[in-house]
Amino acid sequence: MNKARTNPANTIAMHGALIAYTLIALFPVFVILVNSFKTRKAIFREPLALPDADSFSLSGYQTVLKQGDFFLYFQNSMIVTLASLFFILLFGAMAAYALSEYRFRGGKFLGLYLALGIMIPIRIGTVAILEMMVATGLVNTHWALILVYTAQGLPLAVFILTEFMRQVSDDLKNAGRIDGLSEYTIFFRLVLPLVRPAMATVAVFNMIPIWNDLWFPLILAPAEATKTLTLGSQVFIGQFVTDWNAVLSALSFAILPVLVLYVIFSRQLIRGITSGAVK
Amino acid sequence: MTALTLTHVSKSFGAVDVLKDISLSVEEGEFVVFVGPSGCGKSTLLRVIAGLEDATAGEVRIGGDLVNRTPPSKRGIAMVFQSYALYPHLNVRKNMTLALRQEGQPKEVIEERVANASRMLNLDPYLDRYPSELSGGQRQRVAIGRAIVRQPKLFLFDEPLSNLDAALRMNTRIEIANLHRQLSASMIYVTHDQTEAMTLADKIVVLRDGRVEQIGTPMELYNNPANQFVAGFLGSPSMNFFPAGLVNEGDARTMGIRPEDLFLSDTGPLGARVVHVEHLGGDTNVIADVQSHQITARLFGQHGIETGQALRLGFKPDKIYHFDAGGLPA
Ligand SMILES: Nc1ncnc2c1ncn2[C@@H]1O[C@H](COP(=O)(O)OP(=O)(O)OP(=O)(O)O)[C@@H](O)[C@H]1O
Ligand SMILES: [Mg+2]
Numbered sequence: 001m002n003k004a005r006t007n008p009a010n011t012i013a014m015h016g017a018l019i020a021y022t023l024i025a026l027f028p029v030f031v032i033l034v035n036s037f038k039t040r041k042a043i044f045r046e047p048l049a050l051p052d053a054d055s056f057s058l059s060g061y062q063t064v065l066k067q068g069d070f071f072l073y074f075q076n077s078m079i080v081t082l083a084s085l086f087f088i089l090l091f092g093a094m095a096a097y098a099l100s101e102y103r104f105r106g107g108k109f110l111g112l113y114l115a116l117g118i119m120i121p122i123r124i125g126t127v128a129i130l131e132m133m134v135a136t137g138l139v140n141t142h143w144a145l146i147l148v149y150t151a152q153g154l155p156l157a158v159f160i161l162t163e164f165m166r167q168v169s170d171d172l173k174n175a176g177r178i179d180g181l182s183e184y185t186i187f188f189r190l191v192l193p194l195v196r197p198a199m200a201t202v203a204v205f206n207m208i209p210i211w212n213d214l215w216f217p218l219i220l221a222p223a224e225a226t227k228t229l230t231l232g233s234q235v236f237i238g239q240f241v242t243d244w245n246a247v248l249s250a251l252s253f254a255i256l257p258v259l260v261l262y263v264i265f266s267r268q269l270i271r272g273i274t275s276g277a278v279k
Numbered sequence: 280m281t282a283l284t285l286t287h288v289s290k291s292f293g294a295v296d297v298l299k300d301i302s303l304s305v306e307e308g309e310f311v312v313f314v315g316p317s318g319c320g321k322s323t324l325l326r327v328i329a330g331l332e333d334a335t336a337g338e339v340r341i342g343g344d345l346v347n348r349t350p351p352s353k354r355g356i357a358m359v360f361q362s363y364a365l366y367p368h369l370n371v372r373k374n375m376t377l378a379l380r381q382e383g384q385p386k387e388v389i390e391e392r393v394a395n396a397s398r399m400l401n402l403d404p405y406l407d408r409y410p411s412e413l414s415g416g417q418r419q420r421v422a423i424g425r426a427i428v429r430q431p432k433l434f435l436f437d438e439p440l441s442n443l444d445a446a447l448r449m450n451t452r453i454e455i456a457n458l459h460r461q462l463s464a465s466m467i468y469v470t471h472d473q474t475e476a477m478t479l480a481d482k483i484v485v486l487r488d489g490r491v492e493q494i495g496t497p498m499e500l501y502n503n504p505a506n507q508f509v510a511g512f513l514g515s516p517s518m519n520f521f522p523a524g525l526v527n528e529g530d531a532r533t534m535g536i537r538p539e540d541l542f543l544s545d546t547g548p549l550g551a552r553v554v555h556v557e558h559l560g561g562d563t564n565v566i567a568d569v570q571s572h573q574i575t576a577r578l579f580g581q582h583g584i585e586t587g588q589a590l591r592l593g594f595k596p597d598k599i600y601h602f603d604a605g606g607l608p609a
Contacts, residue, residue, distance in 0.1 A: 180352030
């Protein structure tokens, strides 16, 4: 057993550091949740206090549930995020497999070209994207957002997954070929399950920016029917008056699904981070 | 009938020529071992035979049919990999039957073949386990079982024992030899371990740098090596080489003598100083310097020889080999 791991002083230091980090990371979430249950006055008087009999109020949640079609926004966000993740993972994994498995002319160049996208923010192309979406009639549809987010997520996905797929044993794929499996079966049945931790990592990295994005929903799909949760919450933020109760309640709602998705992926994610460390 | 014929097979990766003009044949039921140092192209040759790599030039015939354009699964071969390459998400039974199910074999045939293979390899208790729940030796047996159930025309083994510990390696080696006898199938076996090569092979193919150095039975290669490389590669400890001038004044050739052909002799022609002694019980390996050349003598039985001691070594004249500057017999 590793000596550093059994030494009590080290254990305490390690857990202390981790607990401190957890507190810092959870603090904003805590503040949002706590204040979403307080009256407007109480929020500003004592932002850190827990709600008590006096300050407790559900007015924020009432506003959120009354105003606008909150569940529709929620559903929109869900559809856009999940569909984007699905396409990022599917196409990312397929491209990564081609790049890692097959030797073909220009393969290295193609890999580099795809990776370049990591460094170029997609928002630079907003105007062109908007023109394209208008031309194709996709404005104010879920597809507008899904396509853009898929494009935005692919470079990093391809980059990470290529590295992981290179590590999948050649012998295993060759055994499949000798046993008569098609390239598709080898990809879906042998390779994908083995890079699942990497897929989870890519999913988590992409999920949060997509879920939180305000920019593209505002520009490409601001219609009532396609509004995402983040965009929907903006109705409570005005130039002169902001309904903080409602904003905080909407945010509390918005945190929930991310948390659920994260829990689903995180088991895999932990394996992804530690894989290779232990055989 | 010949199980496999290679004619002038070459393989290049870009500008690197890995296999150079290889021609050989494997007869029906023969056990052929490819040996050679690491990186000489053994695995590549096996992959070309399996169809996992395309030959750059030359013909590959399996059972008389030209298979250069045939995909691996249709070549009638089965391969056992060094890393076992078991499917991690399938249990042992499914690992063994995947290829047959893929071929669309009837259920009874599949069941019967699995039962046979499992009995032969003592795998019955493990059929429902997953590969991660097996020891290395058990995984190796499953990998072999997966090859057997396909009833291939030709078995390909790529260093199947190199991940096993010494005791298990010996047992599995015997198992493979038994298997060959029972199945009387044609087998190609790749290794860089010359003991495995000598003990298993009907025929050994010695490779170096992508070229065939010599093909023959183990004893042919041991007794009549085609060149200095083959002489040095087979036999353990390996053959001693030193300038023949040490024994015959003015002889420019290289002299070779196997450690087991040296013996202690007060009148022997080689005066040596002992550098190190390995006592193996049955044998004693003496490593000694003759002038500045290190040689190894393998003496039968136990000897009280000590480091630093001077001794004289002799040999029978018919046991020595001579090689010219190019490594060819002279
Ligand atoms: N895909 C490839 N691209 C380029 N070179 C390769 C490729 N595969 C193998 N080689 C080269 O071919 C040579 C032979 O490789 P191979 O794996 O056949 O060696 P080997 O004899 O099996 O060695 P070992 O005993 O270590 O397994 C090596 O020098 C290797 O670098
Ligand atoms: Mg090899």
